[in-house]
Amino acid sequence: MAGILRSGAGRRVWKFGTGALLKRMDRSGRAAQTAPPRHCCPAPMTPTSPAAAVAALLFATLAWGSLFLTAKPVAAQLDPMWFTLIRYTFAASLLALLVHLAGHEPWAKLRRHWRRHALVGLLGYGVFSVLVFHGLRLSLPSHGSVLMATMPFTTMALRWALDGQRPPLRALLGAALALAGVAIVAQVLGQAAEVDRRALLGDALTLAGTLGWVLYTRGMARVPDHSPLEYTALTAVAALPGLAALTGLATLLGWIALPAPAQLLALAPRLAYIALVPTVAAVLAFNAGVKRLGAPLGTLS
Template sequence: MRSRHATLPIFAAVSWGVMFPVLASALTRVDALNLTTARYVLATAVLLALLLAREGVTALATQRRGVEVVLLGALGFAGFNTLMNLALGHAAPQQIALFAATVPLVTQFVRWARDGVRPRPALLGISLVALVGVGLVITRGRLDGLGQFGWGGLLMIGAVLGWAFYTHGASRFPEWSALRYTTLTAVAGMLAMIAASAVADLTGLQHAPAAADLVAIAPQLAYAVLVAAVLAVLAWNTGVRRLGPADAALFMNLVPVATFAVQILRGYRPVAVELVGAGLTIAALVAANLVTRTRSAARATAAPEPLAVVDRPAVVDPVAVVGR
């Protein structure tokens, strides 16, 4: 059963790994902000249609949590995707993918900051190893290559932090289905993207794409919308609910693997130190997730507290369970 559920986060991670080279090719015709906006206007329309068909109009209510939904959508969808697309203009797709794969690790630190759940010392050491691996890929093992970190790396640090807060925020909506949380936060993120693109276009920071430009990137846009933004996000959120965050997060390590594979198929030839750095980062991320899983398992097997005696049995609503 768990192996079947694992296909969901595997599909999501591989889809996102392929996405980075796809979006990088689209940026040659459309500016980063406009590309992000076009992608999520279409993706949000699809998500809204799915939500209305499955859960009805009542699912659009934020239940007095509108401010939180807006902030999470702005951080997760608008922040992560906009900064990621901007970073692709300054760094190679395989470098961006390695940064993206650190989301589960960064989420642990976000949890520490917000909930007071302190990571184990081993996790702190592992995070340093992962950072060294990313550094080897970016610099190709040369000290004079540190200048290549530049804007691409800084933008991806902001993107990863935004998605980490978004991922952590999902745990604050346990009563919502994965589809509902994804859709409502996507709507908020889409509105933020539209506003940012409008300001950038009006001030001349970027230029609104012509119809010919959108037609030229139609294949990339179709993949980024239908596969990476709709199917992959829904598969990821569903997989997290079925496997648990710690187990599901392990599959994020497939993101840079998929990106490197695509780049190699396109003719890119990584040097040995890049492969060592990528391997070091992936190994560190796997170790980080195993540390997290071990700690969670230890807590789960600890002696439970005596249950209080109640005068009636607990009742589980099967409709609510199926809907999540």
């Protein structure tokens, strides 16, 4: 299939066909070849099939499940703001190296979108992590797992409110089934006697944190030229200065405690695992799945 576009003033003719290079004809009749548009090619690290996307999302889910178990002792010793800053300092450094090696002009994209990336990065990495780990301090890990399973409902509600896209009944039923399954596995109903005001506050903080992650996930649709690696890395890099500034300010004001070097050394193996698996690997897998399936199905998987 081929087509021709004509411009009035310059009398330039663009000829294009499937799989062909663009040819531009100027007034003198000379042809210049240019590369095809970048968006015509699949983004790196984007799953090519729905099955691969679901597998990536399942890996992310399992990795995040291990995060609650691994992070519970860390959150008990480190303030969640310092925990988040240390976690994403390591993660952003690794992601920056990966995107520098495998991305397509990533730093030019960061310069174009740095405000948006900083905002969604603070929401997804900062607000989500700080509130979830504050909630983990106050409540039970099983409650956090169930509250994470409410993200499909939050995503669909936001799409309905902001985009006017009413969720189909089958999507609502699927989300409800997933939520019920997580609640049964986590045995939340059998823990009613253990719930007090402290735990309810922790659950409320965790639920508020999931909203930050949902907004982060929705932000990917605003930059369709980004691969999953580029979106993951550039939002982490853009958010890191804000995370550092807020953490430093809270420390100077005496709101949070500065961690001791011996404390960090003792927690180093857990921090390394958290940075590599539930952070870098899991977020890359999650964003790759969402890129292929979309935000509502991605959070449902």
